[in-house]
Amino acid sequence: MGRYERAAKTSLKEATALASGIITTVRHDLRREEVRLEEEMRERVESIQSILNEVASIQDAIIAGSSEVKxxxxxxxxxxxxxGDRELMVTQIIGAANRLGELRTLHLDAVLRIQGALARPPSAVDIIERMTKDLLKLSGSWEASAREIDESIADVVDANAPIEMIELQRELTNNGYDLILAGDDRDPENIEKCRAKIRELSGEEISED
Structure with a gap:
């Protein structure tokens, strides 16, 4: 097994371990956020449940009272x-107006109570915004871990040519193989053509570009 193959296996093993680690971390972080979200949402609903029930009862009473007065x-x-009983009518009108005023006061009080309960922080929107910010922070650490995985894989591929390939290039270029290729025709132009042929076939010109 060559050194690059050994390096590749080592890097892939490391990348696999890192990938497994980040998956575990993300799963743990998401589960923790899920549990917190469930708790906060439940507390939010429970905090206004009793007020909602009371207000609902008041509203039902207002409806019943309004219908009765009418x-x-x-x-x-x-x-x-x-x-032609005008006195009875006057009494009923005054009584109905007073009763309507009382019902209106009850209604306004109920509205204020429910508005106060809804405005009490944290609201459901506040909870989601908090979770979103937390997830953004967590994603930064996830991204850093993911970058380590990519780097460990990228390390397998060395952009620099192996020393053995460089030595072979030097051997072909510097040790008279162009002269051997030229044979008996030692004309400088022919030698240069042979030298260029070696460079072309060996890819030296491509690497220089």
């Missing part, structure tokens, strides 16, 4: 038309 007002109106 029925009583309509009854009084019919009696006014039928019997």
């Amino acid at each position: 029925r009583e007002l309509e009854k009084a109106k019919k009696k006014l038309v039928k019997y």
